[in-house]
Structure formats: C-alpha cells, structure tokens
Amino acid sequence: MTPNRNPLVATLRVAALCLVTLSAPCAWSLEAGAPAPELNLPGLKEGVNLAGLKGKVVYVDFWASWCGPCKQSFPFMNELQSKYGPQGFEIVAVNLDARRDDADRFLVDTPARFTVAFDAKGESAKRFEVKGMPSSYLIGRDGKVVALHKGFKEEDRKSLDSGIAQALATK
Amino acid sequence: MPITRRHLCAAGALLVSTLFGGCALAPPQAWERGNLAKPEMTMGADPLDQRFVQHIYGSKENASGGYGVGGGGCGCN
Numbered sequence: 001m002t003p004n005r006n007p008l009v010a011t012l013r014v015a016a017l018c019l020v021t022l023s024a025p026c027a028w029s030l031e032a033g034a035p036a037p038e039l040n041l042p043g044l045k046e047g048v049n050l051a052g053l054k055g056k057v058v059y060v061d062f063w064a065s066w067c068g069p070c071k072q073s074f075p076f077m078n079e080l081q082s083k084y085g086p087q088g089f090e091i092v093a094v095n096l097d098a099r100r101d102d103a104d105r106f107l108v109d110t111p112a113r114f115t116v117a118f119d120a121k122g123e124s125a126k127r128f129e130v131k132g133m134p135s136s137y138l139i140g141r142d143g144k145v146v147a148l149h150k151g152f153k154e155e156d157r158k159s160l161d162s163g164i165a166q167a168l169a170t171k
Numbered sequence: 172m173p174i175t176r177r178h179l180c181a182a183g184a185l186l187v188s189t190l191f192g193g194c195a196l197a198p199p200q201a202w203e204r205g206n207l208a209k210p211e212m213t214m215g216a217d218p219l220d221q222r223f224v225q226h227i228y229g230s231k232e233n234a235s236g237g238y239g240v241g242g243g244g245c246g247c248n
Binding site: 007011 | 174203205
C-alpha cells in the first residue's frame, strides 16, 4: 500500500485494517485430545478443583436450573456416579445460574448424588467454550479431553455410558 | 490536504459508530439465556394451540424450530 502523507488518512487506513482483523471470529479450539481447561470453583461444602482429580475419569457437566434437558440428565448422572464411582469416576456438575437460589431450588426437586460446583459468572463455561446447555466434557485420567457432548436426550444415554466405560478402561 | 474540521467530524462519527456496533456483535452466551427460557418469553399464548400451529408448519412447510429457546432455554436447537 502506498504510504499516504496525510496523517489522518494514514490513521484511518490502519484503523480499518485493525477492525477487519479483530472482527475475525474465534475458532472452536477445544477438542478431543486437548488438555482440559482449568476449573477451580466453590462447591456445596468444599471447593472443586479439576486438576486435583487427575487420575480419575471426570465428567464435567454444565447445567442450569432453567434448562429442561438438564433436569432429565440428572437421574442419568446419578446412575452413572453410583455405577462407575468405585472405578475412579467422578461427575463434576457446574451450575451456571446467575442466582444461587435458582440452583438450590432445582437441587431440592432434582437431587444430585454427585459433586456440584457453582460458577455464576460463567468463567469456566467460557474456558470450556460451552455452546449449548447442557454441555458435557469427558476428561480422561491423563487430564485430557476425551469427548465433548452438547445437549441431552434419552438416546444419548447409551453412547455416553459406553464412552465413560471406555475411558475408565484406558490406563 | 490540510485536516479540516470536516475530516475530524467524519473520523469521530466513524469511531462512534464502530464502538456502538460492538453491542450487536455479542449475542448472549448459551448459559446466559435463563430469562429467554421463561414461558412468558415464548411467542404463543396457548400451549395446545401452539402445538397445533407447529404441527401445521411441520407438515405443510417442513419447518421446525425457531420458537422458544430450544426445549428449555438451551443454546442447542
């Protein structure tokens, strides 16, 4: 580009170039095989730290009280936790409600027999690039993401279950 | 050419419109759609009537979705 002697035009040109570059959309960079993002949040009684769970297969599930499929997924997650817990399986259900009361009310109706963490600001959801509710991330014993799953339907039960069993089998 | 007041105004206008344009570039994240999930935020008045209408859209136009926020305020539809 030929340099322009007029400083204003030059500045505008640079500004336009910057705008075009910065408006490029961010790519989905979290995928299977990538190390799991950081997760360090308050829980019901004590803090929840994903890094501390290394060595276990962790199922990180992002949910909220207003999400219908989340309500359906809780009994399934209860089953999973009791079935695979002894093999070193841990569910970490991260609540993304803006108000804690909503989450508490949900948990009274739909009890959770697994670890629940609270992230009202959604920082962990941003790090995990949550695109739909609920979203679940299966993290292997090595701390790397094994599988990502968006939404929840009854038909998903089988594939999620076998995915977890497979991850538990891998050392 | 000398920088006139006109140039400065134009530059200022461009800057302001760019800054305000940022408001349109950030739709709510999937977990921020709690309010959108409330029943009062759906378009239909009567749930039974809504089902009837959606069935007609589905059978006549093969159209689906676009209503509610996807089965309970979820980002996926």
